[in-house]
Amino acid sequence: MTFGIRSYREEDRNAVEELLALAFPTPTESDLVGELRQAGDAVIELVATIDGRVCGHVMLSRLNAPMHALALAPVSVHPAHQGKRIGDRLVHQAIDEARGLGVQLLLALGEPEYHGRFGFSQADASGYDCVYAAHTLLALRLDPDCPREGRIIYAAPFNALG
Numbered sequence: 001m002t003f004g005i006r007s008y009r010e011e012d013r014n015a016v017e018e019l020l021a022l023a024f025p026t027p028t029e030s031d032l033v034g035e036l037r038q039a040g041d042a043v044i045e046l047v048a049t050i051d052g053r054v055c056g057h058v059m060l061s062r063l064n065a066p067m068h069a070l071a072l073a074p075v076s077v078h079p080a081h082q083g084k085r086i087g088d089r090l091v092h093q094a095i096d097e098a099r100g101l102g103v104q105l106l107l108a109l110g111e112p113e114y115h116g117r118f119g120f121s122q123a124d125a126s127g128y129d130c131v132y133a134a135h136t137l138l139a140l141r142l143d144p145d146c147p148r149e150g151r152i153i154y155a156a157p158f159n160a161l162g
C-alpha cells in the first residue's frame with residue numbers, strides 16, 4: 001500500500017467530489033469547495049492518496065484580512081479510512097505549506113476539539129472581527145508578530161453557510 005499527500009490536480013475533481021459527498025451529510029462542503037476553486041479563492045488544496053486513489057482532502061482559502069491569513073475548511077477523509085491519522089497528516093502538511101508561503105494566521109470554523117489538536121483556539125480568535133463570529137471561530141497564529149485584532153472577511157462562497 002502506497003500512501004501519499006500531494007497538491008490537488010484537475011483530474012482529481014470527481015474523486016474529491018465523491019469523497020466530500022461521503023464524508024459530509026449534505027452537499028454544502030462539496031459545493032463550497034467547487035465554488036472556492038472556481039472563484040480562484042483556493043490557495044492550498046491537498047489530496048491524500050492510497051495506491052493512487054484519493055482518500056482525503058483539505059483546502060485553505062483566501063481571506064480578506066489586514067494580515068496574510070487563510071481559512072482552513074473543509075478537511076475530510078473517506079469513511080473507510082478514517083481513524084488512520086490521514087486527517088492529521090493532511091492538516092499538518094497544509095499548515096506547513098501555509099507557513100512556507102509566509103501565511104501569518106489560519107482561521108477555522110467549528111470544532112474546537114478537533115482543530116484544537118493542531119493548535120487552533122478560540123482565545124487566539126477572540127480579537128478578530130469576523131462575520132462568522134457567531135460560529136465558533138478558531139485561530140492559529142503562525143507568526144508571533146501577526147496582528148491580534150482586525151476585520152477578517154471570508155471568501156464569498158462561505159456566505160452560503162449562513
Ligand SMILES: CC(C)(COP(=O)(O)OP(=O)(O)OC[C@H]1O[C@@H](n2cnc3c(N)ncnc32)[C@H](O)[C@@H]1OP(=O)(O)O)[C@@H](O)C(=O)NCCC(=O)NCCS
Pocket residue numbers: 023024073074075076077078081082083084085086087088089110111113114117
Ligand atoms: C474529522 C476527520 C477529517 C478526521 O480525519 P481522520 O483521518 O479520521 O482522523 P485521524 O485518524 O487523523 O484522528 C486523529 C484524532 O482526531 C480525533 N478526531 C477525529 N474526528 C474528530 C472530531 N470530529 N472531533 C474531535 N476529534 C476527532 C480522533 O479521535 C483522533 O484522536 P486521538 O489522537 O485521540 O486518537 C474525518 O473523520 C472526517 O472526514 N470526518 C467527516 C468530515 C468532518 O467532520 N470534517 C471536519 C470538519 S471540516
